Amino acid sequence: MKVERECKIVSKEQVGDAVYMTLEVGDMIRASFRAPGQFVHIRCGEGLLLRRPISVCSCMEDEPDDLLSIVFEVRGEGTRWLAGRELGDSLDVLGLAGNGFDLKPEGRYLLVGGGIGIPPMLGCAQYTGGRATAILGGRSRDKIILEDFFREDCAKVLCATDDGSLGHHGFVDALVRRELSEDRGYDGVLACGPKPMLRNVAKVAEEFGIPCQVSMEERMGCGVGACLVCACDMADGSRKHVCKDGPVFDSREVDWDA
Known part of the structure; x- marks a missing residue:
């Protein structure tokens, strides 16, 4: 059940081009956590009608207030306003929203994150107790x-960059292919990032017969499935809402050619 809370910013730092914030969120995690991969809907400024969806990076039940971290880049007026908030400021936060990844704490997963799709994968790494790659x-x-x-929360970490400045020179799907060729012992592949990346990762996972779940990134309006802004085309011809039915889907559900 989603809850709305006034949440205080208790830490904030710049991480590359992104902003890393930790919030005190009352009992939000205890009340509405389902699985890693959910998101929060944050009111960004008094004059802006729509909230901004931000993926949850990691969260922890605590007393008296649960703690939740988000990582985001400035992409427009709303996130610019959010990036300007300071320690001690309060935010109007609705969450936890959406359906996260279907995974077992004792499972072993291959986690794939691209760009701003990296942060939500950290929650998956922490949830599985250091067994993930x-x-x-x-x-x-x-x-x-x-x-x-x-590196603190995974058994292995591999990196890929388009320009070759770190790790593999190329795209992540090449590393996914290499890892699955060497190790078939994964319970699943979990991915978040741009749609072309997700499509390529899903294709490789299917070749190896490994279940794959993807977290889709779409613009959102209401965040509760009432509008059509975040509609996503499915392979069976239906349309689902990323905010309500997702953001995580079985990769076989998605129409990658839409």
Whole structure:
């Protein structure tokens, strides 16, 4: 059940081009956590009608207030306003929203994050207690955010950059293929990032017969499935809402040619 809370900013730092914030969120996690991969809907400024959806990076039940971290880039007026908030400021936050990844704490997963799709994969790494392998991708070294956090919470971390400035020179799907060729012992592939990346990762996972879940990135309006802004085309011809039915889907559900 989603709850709305006034949440205080208790830490804030710049991580590359992104802003890393930790919020005190009352009992939000205890009341509405389902699985890693959910998001929060944040009111950004008094004059802006629509909230901004931000993926949850990691969260922790605590007393008296649960703690939740978000990582975001400035992409427009709303996120610019959010990036300007300071320690001690309060935010109007609705969450936790959406359906996260279907994974088991004792499972072993291959986590794939691209660009600003990297942060939500950290929650998956923490949830599975250090057994996961993470593959992180970006245009260049400075776009590979949170690498040190993943190294603390994963058995292995691999990186890929478009320009070759860090790790593999190329795209993440090449590393996914290499990892699955060497190790078939994964319970699944979990991915978040741009749609072309997700399509390529899903294709590789299917070739190896490994279940794959993808977190889709779409613009959102209401955040509760009442509008059509975040509609996503499915392989069976139907349309689902990323905010209500997702953001995580089985990769076989998605119409990758739409």
